[in-house]
Amino acid sequence: QKEVEQNSGPLSVPEGAIASLNCTYSDRGSQSFFWYRQYSGKSPELIMFIYSNGDKEDGRFTAQLNKASQYVSLLIRDSQPSDSATYLCAVDSNTGNQFYFGTGTSLTVIP
Amino acid sequence: ETGVTQSPTHLIKTRGQQVTLRCSSQSGHNTVSWYQQALGQGPQFIFQYYREEENGRGNFPPRFSGLQFPNYSSELNVNALELDDSALYLCASSTLAPDTQYFGPGTRLTVL
Numbered sequence: 001q002k003e004v005e006q007n008s009g010p011l012s013v014p015e016g017a018i019a020s021l022n023c024t025y026s027d028r029g030s031q032s033f034f035w036y037r038q039y040s041g042k043s044p045e046l047i048m049f050i051y052s053n054g055d056k057e058d059g060r061f062t063a064q065l066n067k068a069s070q071y072v073s074l075l076i077r078d079s080q081p082s083d084s085a086t087y088l089c090a091v092d093s094n095t096g097n098q099f100y101f102g103t104g105t106s107l108t109v110i111p
Numbered sequence: 112e113t114g115v116t117q118s119p120t121h122l123i124k125t126r127g128q129q130v131t132l133r134c135s136s137q138s139g140h141n142t143v144s145w146y147q148q149a150l151g152q153g154p155q156f157i158f159q160y161y162r163e164e165e166n167g168r169g170n171f172p173p174r175f176s177g178l179q180f181p182n183y184s185s186e187l188n189v190n191a192l193e194l195d196d197s198a199l200y201l202c203a204s205s206t207l208a209p210d211t212q213y214f215g216p217g218t219r220l221t222v223l
Binding site for chain 2: 004032034036042043044045046049088090093095097098099100101102103104
């Protein structure tokens with residue numbers, strides 16, 4: 001079982017819609033959860049982090065964490081074509097000294 | 112821009128050669144982590160350095176080695192290159208975990 005699993009997609013949404021990206025993780029000791037965006041040929045760029053159960057909002061982005069279900073999600077409201085990228089979910093190890101990444105979900109926002 | 116820099120940007124080597132990749136961490140960060148990202152995959156943790164000591168290692172063979180310097184910059188060395196080592200190598204800096212990691216632009220290594 002992989003430490004972090006994501007649907008690889010591709011996920012396509014029309015411009016202005018809500019994009020929902022999901023991630024599950026296996027290590028119950030994980031405390032920190034991150035979403036990165038990666039454009040083709042570029043390095044990952046931090047979007048949000050979340051440490052506590054519940055929702056955390058930052059502009060058009062909302063991260064949701066449910067530790068009991070070992071589930072993290074990212075909602076992108078009012079999706080824009082510039083949001084088209086691969087979204088990587090990252091979870092820290094229970095020792096806190098490394099991140100486990102999922103394989104990423106490819107998102108395309110159609111104008 | 113994260114303030115994390117990596118060099119070189121691209122590199123082409125042949126099997127069996129050795130390579131050194133470099134990373135300068137963001138100001139105020141004392142921890143550097145290295146990742147390998149193969150095409151279509153998520154980054155895979157290689158190792159982390161904190162205050163010049165290795166502070167965790169992923170499932171990579173000993174021919175992957177590293178260093179961290181007093182100014183917190185870091186090197187990744189790979190000996191006896193194999194074709195499967197072709198990947199994007201990412202350096203991320205942070206304060207000591209748990210903390211957000213900020214990535215540099217990466218070094219694209221091609222092994223022929």
